[in-house]
Amino acid sequence: MGSGPHALMPGDGGRGPVAVPGADGPAVQALPTAEVFVALGSSPRGLASGTARTRRERFGPNELPHARRRGAWRRLLAQFTDLFAVVLLIASAITFLAYGLEHPHDVGTLQLALAILGVVVLNAVIGFGQEYSAERTAESLRAMVPHTSRVLRDGERLEVPARDLVPGDVVALEAGDAVSADCRLVETHEVTVNNAALTGESDPVGRSGEPVAAGPVLQARNCVFMGTDVVAGSAKAVVFATGAATEFGRIFRLAAAAPRQRTPLQLQVASMARRVAGAALATGAVLFAVRLPTGQGLVSSFVFALGVMVALVPEGLPATLSVSLAIGVRRMARRHALIKQLLAVETLGSTNVVCTDKTGTLTRAEMTVAQVWAGGVAHIVSGVGYAPVGAVSDPEAVLAVLRAAALCCNARLVPPSGREGWRVLGDTTEGALLVAAAKAGLDVEAEEAVAPRVAEYPFDSVRKLMSTVNSDPEGGGYRAFVKGAPQELLARCHTADWRGERLPLTDELRAAVIAANDELASRGLRVLGVAWRPVTDRRPAQHDVESELSLLGLVGMLDPPRPEVSEAVEACGRAGIRIVMVTGDHPLTAEAVARRVGIVRRPAPTVITGAGLDALDAPALDKLLTESGELLLCRVSPEHKMRVVTALQGRGDVVAVTGDGANDAPALKHADIGVAMGVSGTDVAREAAVMVLLDDSFASIATAVRLGRSVYQNIRKFLIYLFSHNIAELVPILAATFAGFPLVPISAVQILAIDLGSDVLPALALGAEPPEPDVMDRPPRSRRERLFSGAVVGRILFLGGIQALGVCAVFFWHIHASGIPYTDFTKDTPAYREAITMVQAGIVVSQFFNALAVRTEQQSVFRIGLLSNPWLLAAGCVSLGVMAAISYLPALQAVFNTAPLDPSDWAVLAGFGVLLLGAEETRKGWVRRRVARNPKGSTR
Structure with missing residues (x-):
């Protein structure tokens, strides 16, 4: 072949x-x-x-074939191409060269070279491990939304x-x-x-x-x-x-095979890395040039400049950033929000409009027939869900309606199996009709066997009707059964089957049907009309099937709101997120549900149908979206939904859109955040979305926004934490230079020990910080806001400045207390060793208190509880333990040139740490008072 x-x-x-x-x-x-x-x-x-x-x-x-991935060794080597890694590799190479040129060789220079190289290798291993873990997580998360x-x-x-x-x-x-x-x-x-x-x-x-x-x-x-x-x-x-x-x-x-585009956050971090690396190299070069003419040796001047450069480079930032983002994605998955793109994590923090559908998102998506209106009388149907347990108040009066509706269905009821209860394969509305028919005593399978279907005209959004043609065993011909929107159906009916008689559909009778429809819809019920007519052909034209019909009655179905939605809607309101309901349902039904869940609270919300949207030009639509606070869009098509999303984005809004059907895919793709239903949604909707709700609940959207804001805040928290201590490392070196002190207050090896041994674990713990209590009480973040905003830089300078003053004070206090002239100090002078130990320990201790201080932006850390993040406390204790080992263990003393500290030294350092925490708490209190006086002002 x-x-x-x-x-x-x-x-x-x-x-x-x-x-x-x-x-x-x-x-x-x-x-x-x-x-x-x-x-x-x-x-x-x-x-x-x-x-x-x-x-x-x-x-x-x-x-489908998976994209070819790089081998493990290539991915590991790629970790060494990060800009921070390149800078440190160059520094390590030059340090090795300096060691080789020294006569005699200084073991401290070799230790520094090895330490810098070790930092790069450690970062690469952490980055590689996190990338591999992220791939495995993505694969497992994809498996959570199976395609069938x-x-x-x-x-x-x-x-x-x-x-x-x-x-x-x-x-x-x-x-x-x-x-x-x-x-x-x-x-x-x-x-x-x-x-x-x-x-x-x-x-x-x-x-x-x-x-x-x-x-x-x-x-x-x-x-x-x-x-x-x-x-x-x-x-x-x-x-x-x-x-x-x-x-x-x-x-x-x-x-x-195409390369993946980098997210805005990644681009921001890359830009920040370039600036920091450039600043580190430039500062190191300037100080090298300043010290060289003062009589310092070439190697010592270089080691001094290297310490400055290392002090400015946040070595642990790449690993900390990736781990923090992974923690956020996993947290969202545990809260039933599957994030398919990292970009969604960033965008969630600035979402300010949610266009939500009704069925399945605000409600349970378990349609239940509550009433059947036939012959001018409403008949109550008991029971909820898809289990055929319940009864109809007068089953004989509604048999004709429910039989016709059941025969005009493509859904199928599936009995309980395993852990699953009764469920529906197919449309949930049709499933509710099948359940109601069973409650009325009809055997739907037997009815289908007696009157098999010979033709079908599927539902579409234009006709809003579905029709089938079935054999008529009694008359020997065929019967057409039609169900759909009451307004559309009623326009095609000429008669009505009324209490066993066929009556002309007079204006009076037509008005009674319309009043019954409005009454059912006003109670939050979705209403379907059911009609029939005899036909002679096996496959008649669609127009013939859906004209000159005889109305059988109306069916009102209730999809009860999810109990958790009201609280989520209230949380979104506090967070400054506007909710717009976009549904294909009747306006009265939409308003009833909106009131139940709290989207509508005013007496007269703005309700616009699809036809009304068609009548609006672009300026009128923009005016509607701007001036209408509580807005319900009903009877809308996919084109309408797409147009509304585009108009909102044109106003500068960041829009999240929910959807479950194939017709929602265009809006889901066009939205800033497309949110698909994981349980009831179609494959097309899930593929078009960047977030999938695994429980289909609107409450999960609010939770995801809360966690998305938290992820972005946590990134800023550990950036403040990392860069503030860089100031504390740099300022003492600059102070010693301008004071004429011949040695560095803190060596490059000590700085590396702080950056990797003492700072990484607390930074990771900050990345896992739970959302602040008031995170949903703040307005959405502007999409134009940068990681290093003015407020962030201000906090870095504020906290870093306090730490720098503290460590400079303890250093020069020890130096002056010794009574030794500056020119007589050497690396082995006990007072010098004690002083540089105090500087290193001072930074570590102050960072412990700094980690507590940056846990919140405005709230007092004492209000959220010092013990509410046990991982941070544990990480801080590990950092202090590492510092204690460096101070007291002889082997580490030889490496870091440190000395043992007295209890009084630790007490002084702890006092500086408490001072830092108190200063930051005072600043937060001032911010809270300012916000209270001006609620609409900036909170950042």
């Missing part, structure tokens, strides 16, 4: 040929329907389970993981489904698909099951392809290509 794109070759298990890539065999699109099953080794009943397993082993999983397909196996309809699809599988497709493999259609019901992922053609295109002429398979109207989605209708199709053999697999390999 050949090797072209869609040839057929002998299959397995005696079931005939199976499609694999090939060129010389017959094109699958050109085969009649009956021959498709034969050619693909399948049947209308689907594959046998054994055959499916055999083909799974033969063809492998139905997965509905297939026929052994004649039974099953849901299987999409990765288990094999050539020959018969799949069922419905509106909103993503196509998981390349398939040949064999049965269609008004199917349209969106092929934009493959062809760039944005308009949906119709599909048919009829054979077409051989040619490019992408142009075949009877084929659907992996990566596309079903916009409308339903169909059955047979898989002919899976995984890498699909058309999308070919394109995906090209896309996967």
Whole structure:
């Protein structure tokens, strides 16, 4: 056989040929329907389970190829290309050179060179480990949102993981489904698909099951392809290509090889690294040039300048930053918010508008029929959820309505199995109708067997109706059953079945129906109208089916709000986040739910329908979005939703959009944060979104915003923590230079010990800091705000300045107390060793108190509790323990040239630390008072 794109070759298990890539065999699109099953080794009943397993082993999983990753050694070596790492590597190399040129060799220079190199290696190992961990986490998080397909196996309809699809599988497709493999259609019901992922053609295109002429398979109207989605209708199709053999697999390999774009946060950090590295090199060079003419040796001057450079470089920043972001993503995953892109973590902190749908996000997504209106009387239906447990107040009066509604459904009730209770495969509204029919005593499967369906006209957003044609065993002909929006249905009805009689639909009766619809909708119920008519043809025209109907009644369904949503809505309000409900439901239903959850509190919110949006030009829409505080958009189409999102972004808003259907995908992609439903959402919506709610609850959005703000705040906290002690390391060196002291107050080896031995663990603990209590009481962060804002730089200078003054004081106090002239000091002078030990210990102790101080921006640390972050306290104790070891252990004293400190020395240093914490608490108190006087002013 050949090797072209869609040839057929002998299959397995005696079931005939199976499609694999090939060129010389017959094109699958050109085969009649009956021959498709034969050619693909399948049947209308689907594959046998054994055959499916055999083909799974033969063809492998139905997965797209993963992007080729760099090998472990290449990824490890890449860690050494970070700008901070390059600067330190150069410093280490020069230090090794200096050691080689010294006569006699100074072991301290060798120790410094090795210490700098060790810092680079340690950072690389941490960075490599975090990158590997992040990859593993991403893989496990992707697995939390499985993709499934509905297939026929052994004649039974099953849901299987999409990765288990094999050539020959018969799949069922419905509106909103993503196509998981390349398939040949064999049965269609008004199917349209969106092929934009493959062809760039944005308009949906119709599909048919009829054979077409051989040619490019992408142009075949009877084929659907992996990566596309079903916009409308339903169909059955047979898989002919899976995984890498699909058309999308070919394109995906090209896309996967493209480099990933860096996020704004990464760009900010890279820019900061360039500036800090440049400043460190320039400062070191200047001080080297200043000391050299004073008679200092070349090597000693270089070591001095090197200490300045090392003091300015935050060696632990790269590892700390990546770990902090990973902690934030994992926290969100534990709170049911799956973040697919790191960019979303940043954007969440500045989201100020959430366009939310209603069903499933604000509500439980468990539609339950609460009332059936028939013959002018409302009949109560008890019970909630999908379990067919409950009763109808007068079942005989509503049998005709519920029977017609049930026969006009594509959903299926699934009995409890394992840990899962009753659930619905398909549309939840249709599931509620099936449950109500069962409560009224109808056996839906028996009814379908007696009156099988012969034709279907699927629901679409224009007609807002769905129709089926079923055999009529009583009359010998056919009956059309229609359900949909009451307004649309009522316009097509000429009569009504009223208490067993067929009556003309007079203006008076029509008004009664409209009043009943409004009454049900005002209670927060979603209302469907149900009608029927006799037809003579097996497959009549859609217009004939949906005209001159006879109204049977109305069905009111309730999707109760989730109990946790009200609190989340209130939290968003305090956080300055505006919530706009965007729904396809009736305005009265939307307003009722909005009031229940707290989105609407005023007597008269602004309610605009899709038709109203169509009447607004761009300036009028902008005015509406600006002036309308409480806004409900009802009966809207995907185009309307997209237009609103675009208009909000044009005003400078940062917009999050929720959605669960394929029609939400354009808005989800265009939004700053697209939020898809993980449970009830379609594959298309989940793929378009950057965040997936694993529990479908709006409360998880509020939680994710809270955690997103916390992640950004924590990054700023450990930046303040790291850079403030850099000032404390640099200022004593500069002070000694200008005071004429010949030695450095703190050596480069000591600085490295602080940066890596004492600072990294507390910085990591700050990255894991829980959200501040008032994080949702602040306005959203401006998207233009930078990491190093004026307030951040101010806090660095404030805290670093206090630390610098403290360590300078203890250093010169020890030097002057010794009574030794500056020129007589050497490295081995006991007073000098005690002084530099005090400087190192002073920085470590002050950083312990500094870590406590920077835990909050405005709140007092005593209010949130000193013990509320035990990891930070433990990290601080480890840092103090390392410092104590450097001070008291002879082996480390030899390395760092330190001396043992007296208890009184520690008491003095602790006093400086308490002073720093007290100064920062005083500053926060002043900020809180200023904010209280001017609530709309800056809080940062």
